[in-house]
Amino acid sequence: MEYAAISDKGMIREQNEDFWNIVLDPDGNPKAFIVADGMGGHLAGDVASRMAVEIISEEISRFIESGNSDPSLSMVFEKAVYRANEEIYRYSLECLDGASIGTTLTAGIIEGNILTIAHIGDSRFYIIRGGKIKKLTRDHSFVGELVEKGVLDQEEANKHPLRHQITRALGYEEQIQIDFCKIEVKKRDIYLFCTDGLTMKVTSSELLSILSQEKTLDEILKSMVELANERGGDDNITAIAVRV
Numbered sequence: 001m002e003y004a005a006i007s008d009k010g011m012i013r014e015q016n017e018d019f020w021n022i023v024l025d026p027d028g029n030p031k032a033f034i035v036a037d038g039m040g041g042h043l044a045g046d047v048a049s050r051m052a053v054e055i056i057s058e059e060i061s062r063f064i065e066s067g068n069s070d071p072s073l074s075m076v077f078e079k080a081v082y083r084a085n086e087e088i089y090r091y092s093l094e095c096l097d098g099a100s101i102g103t104t105l106t107a108g109i110i111e112g113n114i115l116t117i118a119h120i121g122d123s124r125f126y127i128i129r130g131g132k133i134k135k136l137t138r139d140h141s142f143v144g145e146l147v148e149k150g151v152l153d154q155e156e157a158n159k160h161p162l163r164h165q166i167t168r169a170l171g172y173e174e175q176i177q178i179d180f181c182k183i184e185v186k187k188r189d190i191y192l193f194c195t196d197g198l199t200m201k202v203t204s205s206e207l208l209s210i211l212s213q214e215k216t217l218d219e220i221l222k223s224m225v226e227l228a229n230e231r232g233g234d235d236n237i238t239a240i241a242v243r244v
Contacts (some may be wrong), residue, residue, distance in 0.1 A: 088171025
């Protein structure tokens with residue numbers, strides 16, 4: 001399994017509020033892939049995204065290192081996501097006088113031949129299989145909901161003044177709803193976990209074309225970031241690519 005990651009602050013933002021991590025098992029095999037985008041414009045958005053990635057990574061690593069098989073790794077993953085929400089929410093109450101902070105989260109964990117995806121916010125997960133690309137996550141955003149209802153098309157959504165307004169975020173509320181889905185891992189699959197700094201500037205058909213190139217994943221991700229920045233780069237850009 002080949003994998004690579006990249007993160008860039010873009011051309012406009014003063015700092016990078018995206019965080020990511022790839023969790024490896026003791027043999028160096030990738031087990032979990034995590035991207036998070038702190039809520040732009042909110043106090044300590046970078047703190048929320050960093051906390052989410054660190055908490056989930058630590059819980060998974062601790063379980064893998066323990067050598068236990070009960071509960072399942074996917075159950076540990078799910079509990080880790082909800083624990084991250086609790087910790088971020090508690091931090092906002094105790095350290096920020098209740099000021100709301102939050103982060104998107106799109107993460108996956110491999111257990112056997114099953115990839116479990118956890119998702120909240122407007123970061124995305126794509127699968128490339130059989131020469132086709134498919135987005136398996138829903139955008140929990142104001143414009144994402146309008147696209148689903150057919151009010152806007154994706155091009156209009158990418159230019160909408162409220163395109164960054166998300167409707168669900170990790171750590172923003174005490175009780176949240178996380179989307180989970182499972183897929184079978186197959187040979188020659190390509191997976192992409194990414195923040196909206198990429199998908200607001202690069203279409204899914206363009207992602208398919210770039211990811212299908214006979215290049216290393218490092219080269220592919222670099223070309224994606226360059227393209228997003230050429231088109232304005234008005235948000236942080238983070239992506240993890242996996243090739244089975």
